[in-house]
Amino acid sequence: MDENLVVPDAELLTPGHLGCQGCGAALAMRYVLKALGEKTIVVLPACCFSIIAGPFPYSALKIPLLHTAFETAAVTASGVRAGLDCQGDSETTVLAWAGDGGTFDIGLQALSGTAERNDNILYICYDNEAYMNTGVQRSSATPWGAWTTTTPHAKRKFKKDIMLIMAAHRIPYAATASVAYPEDLIAKVKTAKKTKGTRFIHLLAPCPPGWKISSEQTIKFARLAVQTRIFPLYEVEDGTRYRFHDISEPASVEEYLKAQGRFKNLSEEDFELIQEQVEERWAYLIGLAAMTGAGNG
Secondary structure: OOOOOOOOOOOOEEEOOOOOOOOHHHHHHHHHHHOOOOOOOEEOOOHHHHHHOOOOOHHHHHHOOOEEEOOOOHHHHHHHHHHHHOOOOOOEEEEEEEEHHHHHHHHHHHHHHHHHHHOEEEEEEEEEOEEEOOOEEEEOOOOOOOOOOOOOOOOOOOOOOOHHHHHHOOOOOOEEEEEEOOHHHHHHHEEEEEEEEOOEEEEOOOOHHHHHOHHHHHHHHHHHHOOOOOOOOEEEOOOEEEEEEEOOOOHHHHHHHHHHHHHOOOOOHHHHHHHHHHHHHHHHHHHHHHHHHEOOO
């Protein structure tokens, strides 16, 4: 990350949006648009942000916005990119902006096809770890042990590793990011902007109602997710070269989990199991970085 990075002043998301108080997705979009600038077209499938942006003909975004079907964000963005190319426009960035349900689950087929073709789009999944817009149902991004309306006694499946899935497509650039680290996020979006081909960013964006936290705690828990290594920050180039944002003295997962109402059903044994899983996954990722000659950034 560039330590001298300056966060741009331009605001392309207006304050009149319809997000909940403390909405991580709204903050995420604000930062991303700062990095991308005005020459951007957003393709938006069904998700929380379909509501946040506002009802037609209004929009909280100061750039073009195209609503599309739940499962088609990636392929619709590819179509927009093809149309721009036919017009000779190589400067406008096409951004597919989807939630975890529209990425990990419903939109994965279209995303995989887009990645396999290496279509020239930027795809960002803002991950709030459930289908929040329709009432907090579990998705395959929902972590083990979390309460949702469809897992009232806690989900007992681990979260799908979307980054390893995308890296397996050997796309030019993939990265994780968090609203708690805006400079890191903006730097990664700028890297993605200047990269050609399919680029993917997995962006953690807490949802206070769904996570059962107070609205002023969004950044606290987004930061703890990174510090506990539940959501490590790293980049993957061409599916083979891994680079990590170094986090020293990580916090325990129990500190992160116990303060969220969605994990209220967990026991001490559950905390230990999750801690073990986090440490195993971290060791695996660090092993991949070591094999590729990369490492901590």
